[in-house]
Amino acid sequence: MTNLEQSTTERPAILDEVKPAELPRxxxxxxxxxxxxxxxxxxxxxxxxxxxxxxxxxxxxGFIATFTGMGLLYLVxxxxxxxxxxxxxxxxxxxxxxxxxxxxxxxxxxxxxxLCLLRQKWRTSINRAAEAMTIFAVMCAGIFPxxxxxxxxxxxxxxxxxxxxxxxxxxxxxxxWDVFAVSTYFTVxxxxxxxxxxxxxxxxxxxxxxxxxxxxxxxxxLGWRGSNRHWSNYEMAYLLLAGLSTPLVLxxxxxxxxxxxxxxxxxxxxxxxxxxxxxxxxxSGFGMVLTLLLPLRAIYGLHDLITQYHIDCxxxxxxATGSMVGYAYAMEFFIAWYGANPYEGFAFVNRAFGPYAWAxxxxxxxxxxxxxxxxxxxxxxxxxFVWIVSIIVNVGMWFERFVITVTSLANDYLPSSWxxxxxxxxxxxxxxxxxxxxxxLFLLFLRFLPLMAFAEIKAVSPQADPHKH
Amino acid sequence: MANIFPKWSNTVPLKIIFxxxxxGGAITAGVTYYFTPKYSRVGYMPIQPVxxxxxxxxxxxxxxxxxxxTYVDRSEHANIPDAGTCMNCxxxxxxxxxxxxxxxxxxxxxxxxxxxxxxxxxxxxxxxHAVHVNRGVSCVECHGQVNEMKEVFHAxxxxxxxxxxxxxxxxxxxxxxxxxxxxxxxxxxxxxxxKLGKKLVHExxxxxxxxxxxxxx
Numbered sequence: 001m002t003n004l005e006q007s008t009t010e011r012p013a014i015l016d017e018v019k020p021a022e023l024p025r026x027x028x029x030x031x032x033x034x035x036x037x038x039x040x041x042x043x044x045x046x047x048x049x050x051x052x053x054x055x056x057x058x059x060x061x062g063f064i065a066t067f068t069g070m071g072l073l074y075l076v077x078x079x080x081x082x083x084x085x086x087x088x089x090x091x092x093x094x095x096x097x098x099x100x101x102x103x104x105x106x107x108x109x110x111x112x113x114x115l116c117l118l119r120q121k122w123r124t125s126i127n128r129a130a131e132a133m134t135i136f137a138v139m140c141a142g143i144f145p146x147x148x149x150x151x152x153x154x155x156x157x158x159x160x161x162x163x164x165x166x167x168x169x170x171x172x173x174x175x176x177w178d179v180f181a182v183s184t185y186f187t188v189x190x191x192x193x194x195x196x197x198x199x200x201x202x203x204x205x206x207x208x209x210x211x212x213x214x215x216x217x218x219x220x221x222l223g224w225r226g227s228n229r230h231w232s233n234y235e236m237a238y239l240l241l242a243g244l245s246t247p248l249v250l251x252x253x254x255x256x257x258x259x260x261x262x263x264x265x266x267x268x269x270x271x272x273x274x275x276x277x278x279x280x281x282x283x284s285g286f287g288m289v290l291t292l293l294l295p296l297r298a299i300y301g302l303h304d305l306i307t308q309y310h311i312d313c314x315x316x317x318x319x320a321t322g323s324m325v326g327y328a329y330a331m332e333f334f335i336a337w338y339g340a341n342p343y344e345g346f347a348f349v350n351r352a353f354g355p356y357a358w359a360x361x362x363x364x365x366x367x368x369x370x371x372x373x374x375x376x377x378x379x380x381x382x383x384x385f386v387w388i389v390s391i392i393v394n395v396g397m398w399f400e401r402f403v404i405t406v407t408s409l410a411n412d413y414l415p416s417s418w419x420x421x422x423x424x425x426x427x428x429x430x431x432x433x434x435x436x437x438x439x440x441l442f443l444l445f446l447r448f449l450p451l452m453a454f455a456e457i458k459a460v461s462p463q464a465d466p467h468k469h
Numbered sequence: 470m471a472n473i474f475p476k477w478s479n480t481v482p483l484k485i486i487f488x489x490x491x492x493g494g495a496i497t498a499g500v501t502y503y504f505t506p507k508y509s510r511v512g513y514m515p516i517q518p519v520x521x522x523x524x525x526x527x528x529x530x531x532x533x534x535x536x537x538x539t540y541v542d543r544s545e546h547a548n549i550p551d552a553g554t555c556m557n558c559x560x561x562x563x564x565x566x567x568x569x570x571x572x573x574x575x576x577x578x579x580x581x582x583x584x585x586x587x588x589x590x591x592x593x594x595x596x597x598h599a600v601h602v603n604r605g606v607s608c609v610e611c612h613g614q615v616n617e618m619k620e621v622f623h624a625x626x627x628x629x630x631x632x633x634x635x636x637x638x639x640x641x642x643x644x645x646x647x648x649x650x651x652x653x654x655x656x657x658x659x660x661x662x663x664k665l666g667k668k669l670v671h672e673x674x675x676x677x678x679x680x681x682x683x684x685x686x
Contacts, residue, residue, distance in 0.1 A: 164505040165629035214473045223474075 026309040028122055029461035033304050038461065042454040043204055045300055045446065053299070058443050064436025071430030072147055080150045084424040088417045089409050093427040094144045096401045099256055100284070101141035101434065102182065103277075103397060106253060107285025108134025109189050112196070113245040116238070122313050124456040125305050128200075129296070130289045131193040132449070136441040137288070138186045140434040145178070174258035181255040185248050192241045198224050199234065200450035253281040260404065267347035267408035270335065276328035280397060283321035283367070286314050287393030292442065294387045296451070305452060311386060315374040318393060322371025325400075329368065343413055351407045355420055359403050366396020506626040514622035515585040518571045527616040527652075534608055534615075534650045541608075545597035549584055552576040587623050588612065594684050602650075605643035605669055609652040610635065616652040632684070636677040640666030643675065 029038070075082050084092050108131040115123040149155050158179045160169050169176045202224035205217035224230060257277035260268040290311070297306045336348040351360050370392045373379045380386060406421045445451075458464055502508060526532045534541065537554055541547040552575035559569055575582045588611075590596050602608070608615065611631070613624025625631060635642045643666050648654040656662035669675070678684070 164507070164626075166633045167629065211473075218473050223479075 026307070027462050028125070028307070028309065029457060029463070030304040030307045032462055034463055035458050035461075038305070038454050038457055039203060041300070041302070041305070042200075042450055042452050043207055045451055046204055046448060047207065050447065054443060054447060058440065061436045061439035061443060065433050065440050066436070067429040068143065068433025068437055071426050071433060072143070074426055075147055075430070076152060080148060082424060082426045083148075083430075084422060084427050086419075088412065088419060089406070089421050091148075091405055091409065092421055093402075093423050093431060094148045095259070096398070096405050097431050097434065098141050098144040099277075099401045099405075100394075100398045101137045101144075102256060103253065103281035103284040103401075104288045104394070105134040105137035105141060105185075105189075105285065106249060106278075106281035107289050108132070108137075109185070109192070109245045109249045110282055110285065111289070112192055113242040114249060116242040117246060120313075121460040122310050124453050124460055125310055126289060126293060126314070126452075128193075128196065128453045129293060129445075129451055130285075131189060131196070132442065132445045133288060133292060134189050134285075135186070135193060136438050136445075138182065138189065139441070140438050142182065142186075143430075143434065143437075145175075174255065174262045177255045178259060181248075181252045185245075185252045188241065188245050188248055192245055195234075195237060195241065196453055196456075197450060198222055199226065199231075199455040200453060202226065203455070204450060249282075250278055253277045260408075265347075265408045265412055266341070266343040267351065267404070270332065272328055272331055272335070276325065276332075279321045279324035279328065280367075280400060283318060283325055283371070284394050284397035286318045286321070287390045287397070290314055290318070290386060290390035291394065294383055294390070296446070298383075300451075302452075305457060308381060311383070312380050315380045315386060318390070319371050319374040322367060322393070326368040326371075329364070347408060347411070350411050351403060354407065354411065356403060356407045356410070359399050360407075363396050363399040363403050366392045367400060370396070506628040510623050511626050512622060513587060514620055515587065517585055517620070518582055519568065520620060523615050523618045523621060525619075541598045542602050543599055545595075545599060547598045552582060587621055588627065590627070595686050596684070603646070604673055604675055605646055605649060606635070607644055607649045607652065607654070610642055614652050633679070636679055636683075639675050639677055640670045642666065643669045643673075645669070 083094055085094070108127070111123045111130045112127045115127075146152060146155055149158075157163070157167065158169060158176070169179075198221055201217055202221035205214060205221045208214045208217055254274040254277065257273035261270060261273040263269060293306060294311075297303060333348050336344045339345075351357075370389050373385075373389055379389075410421055411418050527534075537550040538547045539550070539554075552572045555569075555572045556576050559566075559572065563569060571582055574580075611625055611627065615621060615624075618624075640663055644654060644656070645665075656665055
């Protein structure tokens with residue numbers, strides 16, 4: 001005790017002379033908002049009368065989603081040929097759209113798991129919505145490989161279940177690894193999302209006025225009372241799930257990249273694919289988070305919870321991963337030349353200057369040039385600009401998958417099998433409809449579940465630390 | 470806040486888990502038993518227009534399978550004989566039997582007897598009888614001991630498992646060519662079958678396809 005007093009009273013004299021630079025941490029909740037305000041604004045989204053814009057968006061999204069429904073119905077009743085798949089294109093838009101959506105699904109778990117382990121407190125404002133986005137994006141992604149099998153009612157053959165046909169999945173196929181990677185990722189993400197929501201659902205339950213709401217949220221809250229023991233179990237479970245999902249963030253897209261890298265096709269058979277795909281996935285995922293959250297911030301007036309600091313952080317991640325993607329594009333070309341394999345060399349020259357050059361240059365301008373705008377503070381502070389760039393990022397990432405898939409298939413070793421891929425109207429409808437499907441799910445999430453992890457936001461808000469320790 | 474849930478709701482999750490396990494187990498067991506070819510195909514014995522007795526013709530009279538199923542060793546399809554084949558003998562033997570009336574009618578009118586099909590391979594499976602019987606796969610492996618049947622019935626399950634068992638381990642099933650139509654023949658012991666089978670597989674260079682496109686072309 002005496003020692004402690006001495007240490008506090010006897011300040012080294014030198015400290016009075018040095019004046020350390022003031023480096024204040026930027027606040028995660030602006031305007032010193034109170035706990036009550038945070039609860040009210042997030043619960044209010046769920047408790048208010050359904051806004052008109054919500055109904056308009058919901059009906060439009062539902063209508064768009066029917067395009068996927070009709071496309072799939074036509075496919076199942078006719079055959080996978082309706083997707084513009086023919087030799088040499090065993091894969092077309094189906095795998096492009098799969099990789100596109102699954103890539104978007106990467107930001108959620110990155111934010112909730114990796115940023116949790118790295119103690120990035122700014123994640124609390126965005127993790128819930130990003131996790132919801134992840135789950136819905138993986139659902140959209142799953143549609144494509146699922147229906148690509150053709151006879152979709154036999155899709156359970158993808159799992160190692162004993163059957164009277166004595167057939168067993170081919171465990172040497174990366175496509176089979178995909179089944180496990182994606183289904184594990186979906187399950188863990190769903191658990192993580194739901195578990196994180198329990199304290200917030202309990203708050204909504206406690207505020208509920210009608211009997212139905214009380215019961216519905218009561219069931220969802222699993223009897224959460226917010227006791228010390230509940231919280232300590234919760235924190236431990238959260239940490240464990242964060243640890244479990246961290247390798248998944250990296251493994252899922254690594255395995256998706258094996259779909260290509262394990263094949264012998266020039267342009268696919270490269271070791272750079274796993275890290276390059278993971279970087280691209282996080283890049284597109286953060287793009288999508290920005291695309292979704294910036295409008296919500298404006299609609300619901302969440303400027304104090306998603307501050308400029310949050311936007312800066314996300315922009316910087318987009319910039320970092322976008323640079324990695326750009327580096328990978330350059331390195332692919334370098335290795336194609338340095339490896340001195342004429343087929344590999346041709347594949348890349350053909351990408352940039354062949355029949356798909358238009359797609360390649362869209363990809364380059366969207367993915368390599370546009371993220372570098374985020375070097376500038378002025379641009380990061382212009383919400384409209386950030387929003388537009390975030391959309392451009394995802395356009396670019398779709399084209400990246402298109403370029404990778406189609407150019408290598410179209411012009412491989414054997415010129416006699418070369419062809420030019422064109423999607424059919426069914427391809428376009430099915431893909432277009434998934435945006436509606438995604439929006440329907442996301443709108444339902446907005447309406448019925450807490451948009452932000454407000455129990456956690458309170459812990460990182462300035463109000464939780466009034467004495468500035 | 471008032472208690473919205475009664476006390477018994479505490480045990481509901483446990484009960485739900487138990488019920489799901491129970492129901493899942495029951496469904497799995499039910500499907501495995503009732504929805505697989507072992508149940509749905511084996512034992513199918515439709516009433517035929519003429520009660521043709523294989524045991525009488527084969528076991529007692531010593532007829533060869535190929536007397537009636539003429540093309541089994543030359544065609545992918547093992548044909549059902551026309552009435553003319555029956556009449557070769559039956560214009561002399563029991564020419565007036567009322568049981569054979571449909572045969573005589575068919576013979577006179579040129580309209581085939583409407584036998585009820587028992588073994589049906591799905592149309593997405595390519596199965597070639599000749600290839601199998603000419604490489605030592607006996608009729609009995611797929612059709613059971615037809616030579617003992619008074620009325621023909623579906624004896625084996627004809628599941629894909631059955632095909633693959635042999636395609637994966639042909640040495641367990643192949644036999645000398647002169648024993649293919651001898652449905653009673655069995656190797657002296659399991660070891661003898663394996664020894665013989667391995668020899669035949671090697672000599673005949675048997676390499677049954679296990680890839681999808683081997684049969685689903």
